[in-house]
Amino acid sequence: MTQSDKNSAGKSAAQQKSASQPTVAGQKRKRGANTSKLSLDARYESWLRHHRQVAVDSAERLIRHPVASILTMLAIAIALVLPAMLWLGLGSVRALDYDLDSSARVTVYMESGASAKQVSELADEIRNEQSVGSVKVITADEGLHEFQQALGVNDATSLLDANPLPATLLVTPKEREPGAVDALSRQLGELNGVDEARVDLEWLERLHDIGVLGQRLTLGLAVLFGLGVLLVVGNTIRLAVENRRKEIEVVTLIGATHAFVRRPFLYSGAWYGLGGGVLAVALLTLGRGWLSSPISALAQSYGSDYVMPALGFSGSLLLLICSILLGLLGAWIAVGRHLADIRAR
Amino acid sequence: MAIISFEHVGKRYGGRFEAVADLNFSIERGEMVFLTGHSGAGKSSVLKLLTCLERPSRGKVVVGGRDLNTLRNSQIPFYRRQIGVVFQDHQLLFDRTVFDNVALPLLIQGIPPQDAARRVRAALDKVGLLYREKALPIELSGGEQQRVGIARAVVNKPALLLADEPTGNLDPQLSADIMRLFEDFNRIGTTVLLASHDLALIARLRHRILRLRQGRLIADEEGA
Numbered sequence: 164m165t166q167s168d169k170n171s172a173g174k175s176a177a178q179q180k181s182a183s184q185p186t187v188a189g190q191k192r193k194r195g196a197n198t199s200k201l202s203l204d205a206r207y208e209s210w211l212r213h214h215r216q217v218a219v220d221s222a223e224r225l226i227r228h229p230v231a232s233i234l235t236m237l238a239i240a241i242a243l244v245l246p247a248m249l250w251l252g253l254g255s256v257r258a259l260d261y262d263l264d265s266s267a268r269v270t271v272y273m274e275s276g277a278s279a280k281q282v283s284e285l286a287d288e289i290r291n292e293q294s295v296g297s298v299k300v301i302t303a304d305e306g307l308h309e310f311q312q313a314l315g316v317n318d319a320t321s322l323l324d325a326n327p328l329p330a331t332l333l334v335t336p337k338e339r340e341p342g343a344v345d346a347l348s349r350q351l352g353e354l355n356g357v358d359e360a361r362v363d364l365e366w367l368e369r370l371h372d373i374g375v376l377g378q379r380l381t382l383g384l385a386v387l388f389g390l391g392v393l394l395v396v397g398n399t400i401r402l403a404v405e406n407r408r409k410e411i412e413v414v415t416l417i418g419a420t421h422a423f424v425r426r427p428f429l430y431s432g433a434w435y436g437l438g439g440g441v442l443a444v445a446l447l448t449l450g451r452g453w454l455s456s457p458i459s460a461l462a463q464s465y466g467s468d469y470v471m472p473a474l475g476f477s478g479s480l481l482l483l484i485c486s487i488l489l490g491l492l493g494a495w496i497a498v499g500r501h502l503a504d505i506r507a508r
Numbered sequence: 509m510a511i512i513s514f515e516h517v518g519k520r521y522g523g524r525f526e527a528v529a530d531l532n533f534s535i536e537r538g539e540m541v542f543l544t545g546h547s548g549a550g551k552s553s554v555l556k557l558l559t560c561l562e563r564p565s566r567g568k569v570v571v572g573g574r575d576l577n578t579l580r581n582s583q584i585p586f587y588r589r590q591i592g593v594v595f596q597d598h599q600l601l602f603d604r605t606v607f608d609n610v611a612l613p614l615l616i617q618g619i620p621p622q623d624a625a626r627r628v629r630a631a632l633d634k635v636g637l638l639y640r641e642k643a644l645p646i647e648l649s650g651g652e653q654q655r656v657g658i659a660r661a662v663v664n665k666p667a668l669l670l671a672d673e674p675t676g677n678l679d680p681q682l683s684a685d686i687m688r689l690f691e692d693f694n695r696i697g698t699t700v701l702l703a704s705h706d707l708a709l710i711a712r713l714r715h716r717i718l719r720l721r722q723g724r725l726i727a728d729e730e731g732a
Contacts, residue, residue: 209618413599416559417660418589419616420582 213426221430224403225438232438238395239439239486244446246385247482251447251472253377267339267367269348271332272358275303282330285356289334294347299333306331329358341368389489392439396432396493403431404501411505421502428498429491436490440483447474447482509573510534511668511699512558516567519553519723527553529723531567535701537667540694540731542710543703545720551703553723555672558701559593560584571668589617592666592698596673598657600645606632607641610659617664631659635689651682658689662698669693671702675709683709 225232271289273282282300290298301309306328336347344362352360404411411424455471462469474482513534519527528550535541543551556562557569560576569576572590579587600609610631614624632638635655637648645653654674661669671690675683683706691713694700704710710717719727 205620206618209620212621213615213618409599410601413601414612414616415585416561416588416593416595416599417613417616418585418587420585423585423616 213423217427218430221427222434225431225434232435235395235399235435236438236442239392239435239490240442240446242388242391242395243439243443243482243486244450246381246388247443247447247474247478248450249377249381249384251474251478253381254472267336267344267362269334269336269344269351269360269362271334271351271354271360273330273332274356274358275327275329277330277356279330281356282332285354286332288354289332289351292347292350294336294338294343296335296337298335301331301333303328303330334360339367339371341371389485392436392486392489393493393496396435396490397497399435400428400432400494400497401501403428404498404505408505411502415505424502425495425498429494432490432492432494432497433487434490435494436487437483439490440486443486444474444479444482509537510570511537511539511572512701513570514554514557514567515570517557517564517569518566519557519562520565527723528557528564531723531725533718533725533728535699537699538694538697540691540700540715541702542713542715542717543701543720544705544707544710544717546705548722549720550723551705551720552672554720555593555670555701555703558670559588559591585616589613589664590666590668592661592664592669594654594657594661594669594671594674596676598653600653600656600660602645604644605641606637606643606645606648606656609645609656610663612660613664627663628659631663632656634662634692635659651678651685654678654682654686655689658686662693667697667699669698669700671700671704673704674702675704675706680709687713 273285277285279302282302286298286300289295303326307326310328334347334351336344338344341364344367345364348360348362348364351357414424451471451473458471459469514531517531518529521527531550531554543554545551553562557564557576558571560579563577571587574587576587601612604612607625607628610628611624614627619627629638629641632641635658637652637655637659640648640652645656648656658671658674661671669690674690675686678686687709690700690702702710713731715731717727717729717731718725719729
């Protein structure tokens with residue numbers, strides 16, 4: 164039980180108290196077991212008790228019709244799996260993107276012949292720039308060494324009079340947005356002692372666009388399928404309201420508040436959401452188990468150690484919470500609409 | 509002091525049909541009053557106005573000193589808890605036992621279970637059905653079902669008891685039994701307003717009678 168729940172409980176109890184002012188008798192009612200007045204504590208107690216009763220009762224109603232309940236939950240689960248998969252996929256794209264961090268890196272070539280002191284001074288100067296995340300210095304000697312390793316020769320210098328490579332600074336910007344990187348690159352290119360600053364903008368822009376597209380696609384689908392969940396739950400709850408129409412009419416006639424009438428249906432919606440969420444997590448876990456070995460094999464053949472992303476604990480929890488909230492919301496909308504309908508009769 | 513008073517109350521449906529027109533009467537605390545007239549005379553409208561199922565188009569209905577026009581929608585449930593209502597078709601829930609049906613108003617009000625059980629048994633005892641508490645309504649006769657409906661209406665010890673044709677579907681003997689039950693509640697101080705078209709029966713009972721015709725009060729006969 165969260166603090167806000169407690170507060171709202173206290174509040175609703177207080178509201179009930181003030182709302183119950185009009186007494187038919189207009190007389191002072193006796194305190195005690197004979198009267199219907201309850202203390203705030205007792206009201207809170209009974210509020211909690213009713214929540215427990217209704218939670219259990221609505222779960223039992225779902226269990227009494229196991230096939231119908233499972234089908235509804237499965238429909239919810241399927242609607243949740245697709246956006247969740249895309250969301251996971253987006254995460255792994257981001258991970259790939261992170262591996263390709265070098266794409267956003269600005270390579271600053273010093274003028275050849277710069278001394279080690281000049282190089283480190285310039286590196287410090289660049290480090291102090293606000294938009295710069297980190298600077299890695301590759302001296303001319305290190306550069307040559309790398310070059311030799313890459314070529315697979317041991318003694319390239321023997322063919323050359325002197326080291327032809329300039330000292331290089333690898334500057335990683337804080338922002339990876341193409342415009343900002345481009346601006347940084349231009350700025351660095353104009354510094355004293357710098358021969359040239361380079362960045363592969365085209366690739367960076369492409370990556371950026373893919374990222375944005377992926378995000379929008381995921382968001383769009385999540386909204387669409389979330390709406391699907393609302394419709395599934397809403398329709399199921401609508402039928403439940405219809406089935407219990409008589410009961411709703413009777414309890415309304417004898418003094419049930421809207422909250423009292425709504426409560427069992429909200430719990431049903433939450434249970435459907437929870438069931439659907441659990442099934443979705445199960446489907447995603449099974450699906451991952453099924454797909455991960457061929458995908459890793461495929462990735463390995465390309466020389467990548469790509470691993471299929473998993474939901475993990477926090478991902479599963481997030482999915483469950485979203486699913487429960489969608490169930491609640493669907494139930495709320497359906498119940499609100501149909502209660503208004505019933506009362507109008 | 510009057511527990512119910514109608515002051516120039518009118519109720520129109522759909523702008524034309526006038527179910528109740530300029531109705532004026534008041535009922536004192538502790539009275540037992542019959543409301544009679546042909547169907548369509550406005551009996552049901554009067555009860556609907558008293559239970560806030562309808563709002564008057566004109567005039568005001570005052571119950572227990574409170575003008576019902578001033579009740580906000582959110583206050584209506586709390587108002588309804590203070591009056592007991594018995595319906596013609598008793599409005600029992602058939603998927604619950606007799607006990608649970610009678611306990612419903614107490615459940616709605618959040619009365620602790622032990623306290624509620626005691627009150628439910630007391631109410632069932634009064635209508636003579638304590639021994640059927642575990643039965644389902646479907647297992648009961650029509651008269652017994654109506655008595656369960658009455659137990660549910662009085663379980664909360666309301667100061668005002670309303671009944672809409674409570675003997676509508678019962679034979680004369682059972683109807684007389686049911687009426688005696690209402691008289692018992694009236695004797696311990698409950699104000700009873702009972703709508704009925706069973707003129708022979710209510711004439712015998714010698715209580716005050718309000719006669720309605722076409723939404724108007726045509727006679728107010730004091731009981732003996």
